[in-house]
Amino acid sequence: xxxxxxxxxxxxxxxxxSVIFPxxxxxxxxxxxxxxxxxxxxxxxxxxxxxxxxxxxxxxMDSISGVAFFHHIFSYLWIYLIVQxxxxxxxxxxxIFILIISLASxxxxxxxxxxxxVIEQGQDxxxxxxxxxxxWQLIWGGVFIPPGVWVINQLYRNWKYLVKMFGKQFTHRFxx
Numbered sequence: 049x050x051x052x053x054x055x056x057x058x059x060x061x062x063x064x065x066s067v068i069f070p071x072x073x074x075x076x077x078x079x080x081x082x083x084x085x086x087x088x089x090x091x092x093x094x095x096x097x098x099x100x101x102x103x104x105x106x107x108x109m110d111s112i113s114g115v116a117f118f119h120h121i122f123s124y125l126w127i128y129l130i131v132q133x134x135x136x137x138x139x140x141x142x143x144i145f146i147l148i149i150s151l152a153s154x155x156x157x158x159x160x161x162x163x164x165x166v167i168e169q170g171q172d173x174x175x176x177x178x179x180x181x182x183x184w185q186l187i188w189g190g191v192f193i194p195p196g197v198w199v200i201n202q203l204y205r206n207w208k209y210l211v212k213m214f215g216k217q218f219t220h221r222f223x224x
Contacts, residue, residue, distance in 0.1 A: 049211045053204060054089070058105055061085055066112055079189040082109055083153045084196035086124045087146070088204070090131035091197075102128050116164050123160050127153045143194060150193035151186060158182045 065081040082105060089098050106121030113120065131149055138145045 049207075053207045054085070054101070057200065057203070058082070058085055058108075062108065062112070079154050079185045079193070080109070080120070080157055081196075082120070082124070083127065083150070083157075083189065084193055084200055086127050087131060087149055087153065087193065088197050088200045090128045091135060092204075094132060099125070099128065115161065119157075119160055119164065123153075123157045126156050130156075146194040146197055147190060150189050150197075153193070154186050154189035158185065 061081045061084070065078070069078050069081075085105070086102060089101065102124045103121055106118075106124045109120035109124075110117045127149075130152060134145070134149070
């Protein structure tokens, strides 16, 4: 049932990011919403199935976005690795930890975009890049990713409670 929760969450975030948010002026420069999902997965789980899940989510995002393929896969894997490294040393429920990881996640994605621009168009293209959009994405990420991870955590707790409650009702009803 946990898989179903993350499938629903992932598709909801994809629809928000690719269909709903681009039609609003304020969200035109929004960060990648999937970062919240990746950070939450990285905080909750540590086994190899999460890596495969992150690769799958990244492949979906690479398929529907206009950036170079493997951009999202690579950035999501880096986010996962950084969270796994630092959650062993820092209290992972700390707001400051989540904020730093959020900002680092947005910077990872923006750095990979700059790297791909340099590879495709050369170093002169960096001067033509609009850095204000990068700054806005960093600001949006710093403001909205920590509360977003908290909301996902609350939704996940409610989901687990509902699944447990329905499981008890199901076994009570059909037991005898």
